[in-house]
Amino acid sequence: MTERISDAEHAVMEVLWEESPLTAQEVAERVPAERGWSANTVKTLLGRLLAKNIIAHQEEGRRYLYRPLVVRGDYVAGESRKLMDRLFGGKLTPLVAHLAERDQLTDQDIAEIEALLRDLKQ
Missing domain, CATH: 1.10.10.10 (Winged helix-like DNA-binding domain superfamily/Winged helix DNA-binding domain)
Known part of the structure; x- marks a missing residue:
């Protein structure tokens, strides 16, 4: 598109x-x-x-x-x-860091990101 x-x-x-x-x-x-x-x-x-x-x-x-x-x-x-x-x-890490620094990530968000990273490693 x-x-x-x-x-x-x-x-x-x-x-x-x-x-x-x-x-x-x-x-x-x-x-x-x-x-x-x-x-x-x-x-x-x-x-x-x-x-x-x-x-x-x-x-x-x-x-x-x-x-x-x-x-x-x-x-x-x-x-x-x-x-x-x-x-x-074009990088994801600075985006996540920006959200984390601004307290935009909830504990639930962090848990979901951690689970996603675990899945990606496997």
């Missing part, structure tokens, strides 16, 4: 990654209510995602069904890599 998606577009993608294909109305009904978006807002965002080739649609009668073309895991991996490249010279 070459084009970035906005935070608003990401909210639509999360809906489609959860379940698809969906109509624009179904997407609008599943977007978190606190966003307060109308169906027209969702249709605009779907149009942007279509133009970026991040989703596809197929006609079903008088409506369109939308589905993602980008796998969520691939998107997350790409965004994670961009963040590490941009802020930490």
